Amino acid sequence: MNGTPNTTTSTRYTRGWAKLQEIDGAAGERVVASLADIAPDFAKWLIEFPFGDIYSRPQLDLKSREIGVVAALTALGNAAPQLKVHIHGALNVGCTRDEVVEIIMQMAVYAGFPAALNGLFAAKEVFAERGLSAQQLAD
Amino acid sequence: MNGTPNTTTSTRYTRGWAKLQEIDGAAGERVVASLADIAPDFAKWLIEFPFGDIYSRPQLDLKSREIGVVAALTALGNAAPQLKVHIHGALNVGCTRDEVVEIIMQMAVYAGFPAALNGLFAAKEVFAERGLSAQQLAD
Amino acid sequence: MNGTPNTTTSTRYTRGWAKLQEIDGAAGERVVASLADIAPDFAKWLIEFPFGDIYSRPQLDLKSREIGVVAALTALGNAAPQLKVHIHGALNVGCTRDEVVEIIMQMAVYAGFPAALNGLFAAKEVFAERGLSAQQLAD
Amino acid sequence: MNGTPNTTTSTRYTRGWAKLQEIDGAAGERVVASLADIAPDFAKWLIEFPFGDIYSRPQLDLKSREIGVVAALTALGNAAPQLKVHIHGALNVGCTRDEVVEIIMQMAVYAGFPAALNGLFAAKEVFAERGLSAQQLAD
Amino acid sequence: MNGTPNTTTSTRYTRGWAKLQEIDGAAGERVVASLADIAPDFAKWLIEFPFGDIYSRPQLDLKSREIGVVAALTALGNAAPQLKVHIHGALNVGCTRDEVVEIIMQMAVYAGFPAALNGLFAAKEVFAERGLSAQQLAD
Amino acid sequence: MNGTPNTTTSTRYTRGWAKLQEIDGAAGERVVASLADIAPDFAKWLIEFPFGDIYSRPQLDLKSREIGVVAALTALGNAAPQLKVHIHGALNVGCTRDEVVEIIMQMAVYAGFPAALNGLFAAKEVFAERGLSAQQLAD
Missing domain, CATH: 1.20.5 (Single alpha-helices involved in coiled-coils or other helix-helix interfaces)
Structure with a gap:
């Protein structure tokens, strides 16, 4: 430098x-x-x-950019710290918690259930860090 | 079945x-x-x-879903036929050509330049299939 | 839900x-x-x-299904928690410990030695959780 | 050499x-x-x-070994020629066509639908090379 | 631009x-x-x-950089066009044909035999494009 | 055995x-x-x-071999323990700390910034294990 x-x-x-x-x-x-x-x-x-x-x-708007990154890092499945940063980022630029969960779940279709599961667990940690109270997503 | x-x-x-x-x-x-x-x-x-x-x-709206899929399949880099289907899909549900190109280019950051390049070449084929005339994206 | x-x-x-x-x-x-x-x-x-x-x-019988999953998750190398679940699963549906070790070792050929090594270490943890005594596999 | x-x-x-x-x-x-x-x-x-x-x-018996390899190469999704060789191999050592199709379809769960789809298309080519007549798998 | x-x-x-x-x-x-x-x-x-x-x-010298790129793209196994470009690049900056073959073969250890085989076939195409006559590598 | x-x-x-x-x-x-x-x-x-x-x-000399392995394991991003072993190995066979950092950084181009970042953090751990004092790389 x-x-x-x-x-x-x-x-x-x-x-x-x-x-x-x-x-x-x-x-x-x-x-x-x-x-x-x-x-x-x-x-x-x-x-x-x-x-x-x-x-x-x-x-491209920042919200769409972060949706793409959360999708890609969930699918790749080998960069957990960066996935957590971008889940924070997605929430910071306007995604709701439901939208983040939804795009991660959708990755089960493109990269398998284990990748989506590990993405959801990363999201759970991020939500806890942000003090979001747990609530049912879809009833 | x-x-x-x-x-x-x-x-x-x-x-x-x-x-x-x-x-x-x-x-x-x-x-x-x-x-x-x-x-x-x-x-x-x-x-x-x-x-x-x-x-x-x-x-989650369909446009955001397709942005996530185009991002993920570009990053994974091992499912070219399905990437092309979803580039068509993204355009069909409201993405512009510029938005598709933009999310693919952004994947250079998360999965490397070769993945992004191969994604752009897939987009180029899709645009040709749809008869979109070539034009400069950003000048 | x-x-x-x-x-x-x-x-x-x-x-x-x-x-x-x-x-x-x-x-x-x-x-x-x-x-x-x-x-x-x-x-x-x-x-x-x-x-x-x-x-x-x-x-397809469950034992063959679990052999396929243990092989695939070992090869992908990015879903350690799910690999452990399916090593348990393989043993639960009739695989012997030797068979599990064997299919993991074989993945060195298709996904490299690091993937196989990390699979073996996952198996070692699973065997310990199940209280299997250590014994030489092949003498 | x-x-x-x-x-x-x-x-x-x-x-x-x-x-x-x-x-x-x-x-x-x-x-x-x-x-x-x-x-x-x-x-x-x-x-x-x-x-x-x-x-x-x-x-481990050869049939189980080939089931593991077909599963792993389908999941990795980046070695089409070798996947075809091992689909032939699986059939040669005793797998039925239905068993091969089944283990490939199951990979949708662990590596996503595109990986499984591309695996099925590889199987279709192999079956054609072997002159297997097409028939419904499950009715 | x-x-x-x-x-x-x-x-x-x-x-x-x-x-x-x-x-x-x-x-x-x-x-x-x-x-x-x-x-x-x-x-x-x-x-x-x-x-x-x-x-x-x-x-870092260019030769070492190209050895690293040929190794990485062989191991990733999903960017064949870029691998060929960098095999040319490695030869252009001073690698011998034997060195290129050697680093590709070594990737069998880290990413499996299929990845190494497909890397060798890419090298074979590159060597043919450059008009290198075939000769035994090691006798 | x-x-x-x-x-x-x-x-x-x-x-x-x-x-x-x-x-x-x-x-x-x-x-x-x-x-x-x-x-x-x-x-x-x-x-x-x-x-x-x-x-x-x-x-191929050992130093070039280790540069290739550090590059490939950084790019694959799913074998952190083995990457650390080979960063030690690269230093043991003659790579400088700067050369190791350089080849890892270069992988951002071929496998994305998260892979390179995680590689750099692995290198940081290895350097600490070896008691190398921290110093600016490039000013």
């Missing part, structure tokens, strides 16, 4: 950091901190490319 | 078939036909469970 | 629940309980579709 | 080759031939390790 | 394009062309981020 | 064990010990095939 990034790099970084704040600022700060002593450039790229270049584009 | 399904099975099947028509009726008919001589029960389940049980629920 | 499921749904559910008892009743009850406050419908589907619709069919 | 393999290597190779003949001799010969000008050692290992060391063990 | 990119974007793009030329210029041009009418921004990102930001760093 | 292995098996085992010592002897001993009461044959194969047959070949 360059200690004195040029102006335009700062633009991508600044735009990405602002976008990350909208989605999950606390998680973003934790990731950047955790990378500080091993791969600070990776933290920079993470903010500049996904959040500065992609999420900041107007072609 | 039972030649004389009971009434309630017919309800799930009927509901699923109607939902599948909304998403991609032609693809649904091709899949059912292609399974007829090898696994007709699988065709029945495919209509009853994903489309009759899940897609028919009101908790 | 519907509090008063219609008769035919009950048939699939009842048949699935009975089949799940044959395979791993305790695990089934744990999963249903763990989903109660987040996605009770998913628990219903899990019993109705895999166990009510598929496992209940006469075309 | 060593032109003059030592005696014991020959033992593993001979045992593996014989076992491969039981499962799918023609496919084995095709693979060995296709590797001759690029990686002949890999062909040797393929015969010695999977077939000489593992498949030759008495702890 | 912006028709008049700002100066610094041009720097990352220019650096990335030069690096891509070292690895596989012809493939890079084909990918950019194939994306022109569907996702030109994605082509820009592909050059700027992987090749401008990562491959251009001095911390 | 045969209590009295024939001479040539011993040769492969001896050669593999020596090679494993070069890469990560302590990890090798832990794995063999952990398999002793469940699958001792698997430990034998692990030493004979990957380490005795493959890693011992002169066609």
Whole structure:
């Protein structure tokens, strides 16, 4: 990482950091901190490319973007910490708890019941972290 | 498959078939036909469970469901025919071409550039099948 | 989930629940309980579709079904809790410990040594839970 | 590959080759031939390790081994040529067509409907290659 | 994509394009062309981020980078076109044919024999495209 | 496992064990010990095939082999214990800490940012186990 990034790099970084704040600022700060002593450039790229270049584009709303990420990470099934970050993110940008549960359940069709089950357990942890009271989803 | 399904099975099947028509009726008919001589029960389940049980629920709109599926199948990268069906489906339920391209590109972040590239090439085939004229996406 | 499921749904559910008892009743009850406050419908589907619709069919014996599941979950390598459930299931429906170990080891050929190793460690935990004394497999 | 393999290597190779003949001799010969000008050692290992060391063990019958492989390759979804070889193999060592179809369909539960669908289409090709007449599986 | 990119974007793009030329210029041009009418921004990102930001760093030589990519894409097994591009790339930056074959074969240990076999067949196609005469690898 | 292995098996085992010592002897001993009461044959194969047959070949240096393995296991994302073993191995056979970090970061391009992030966290644990002081990688 360059200690004195040029102006335009700062633009991508600044735009990405602002976008990350909208989605999950606390998680973003934790990731950047955790990378500080091993791969600070990776933290920079993470903010500049996904959040500065992609999420900041107007072609798709943030809620749809987070639905896609929750779906994909549930289906892949091998990135539990990042799935939890994006379940928080989905709720932060306007998804309801029911919508998050619904898209995870739907992944049973495309990646199998174990992937969907493990996604639901991740959601349960996130809901508990946010202090959401348990309530029946569908009666 | 039972030649004389009971009434309630017919309800799930009927509901699923109607939902599948909304998403991609032609693809649904091709899949059912292609399974007829090898696994007709699988065709029945495919209509009853994903489309009759899940897609028919009101908790999430069809457009969001298709965004999730396009994202997941792009990320998994091992089900090209089904990805194409759901790119058609996404367009059929209200996604614009730009939104489809956008969610596929975003998967570069979660599953890598090759997965996103192969997803874009699938989208290109689908757009050609639908006779969409090529035009610059973002200038 | 519907509090008063219609008769035919009950048939699939009842048949699935009975089949799940044959395979791993305790695990089934744990999963249903763990989903109660987040996605009770998913628990219903899990019993109705895999166990009510598929496992209940006469075309393949339960032992062969569980061998297939242990093989697949070992190979996928991203669903450790479900792999443990099905190692229990395989033993419950008639597989010997040696047969379970053998099918897991064979997955080294199709999914690599790490997947097989992690499958063996899951089996070791399951055997310990069941109080099976350690003994050399092959001398 | 060593032109003059030592005696014991020959033992593993001979045992593996014989076992491969039981499962799918023609496919084995095709693979060995296709590797001759690029990686002949890999062909040797393929015969010695999977077939000489593992498949030759008495702890699990060949039919169960092939059910496990068809399940795993269907679930992984990224090795279509090898899945077809092992569907042939499963039929060669005693599985019925119905059993093969059944284990592939069951993978919808563990790896999603697209993986199972693509597995069924592979089975359909194999059945056609073997000249099996189409007939309804379950009526 | 912006028709008049700002100066610094041009720097990352220019650096990335030069690096891509070292690895596989012809493939890079084909990918950019194939994306022109569907996702030109994605082509820009592909050059700027992987090749401008990562491959251009001095911390690891290009040969080691390409060995890592050939290994990873062989192991993932779901991106055949990109694997072929990087087998070309590995040869272009100094790997011998034997080294490429060796790293692909080694992936049998980490991702299974089918993944390695399909990687070898990709290498065989690449070698043929480059007009390399077949010769025994190891005698 | 045969209590009295024939001479040539011993040769492969001896050669593999020596090679494993070069890469990560302590990890090798832990794995063999952990398999002793469940699958001792698997430990034998692990030493004979990957380490005795493959890693011992002169066609590729050990450092390049370990770079390939760290890349592949980072990309697969479902074998964290084995990834840590091979990060140790890469450092043991001559990779610098920077080179290990670099190849893991590069996997963001081929398998996504979550896979690379989880790889970096594994590396961080390994560096801590080895008592490497934290220092900025690139300023």
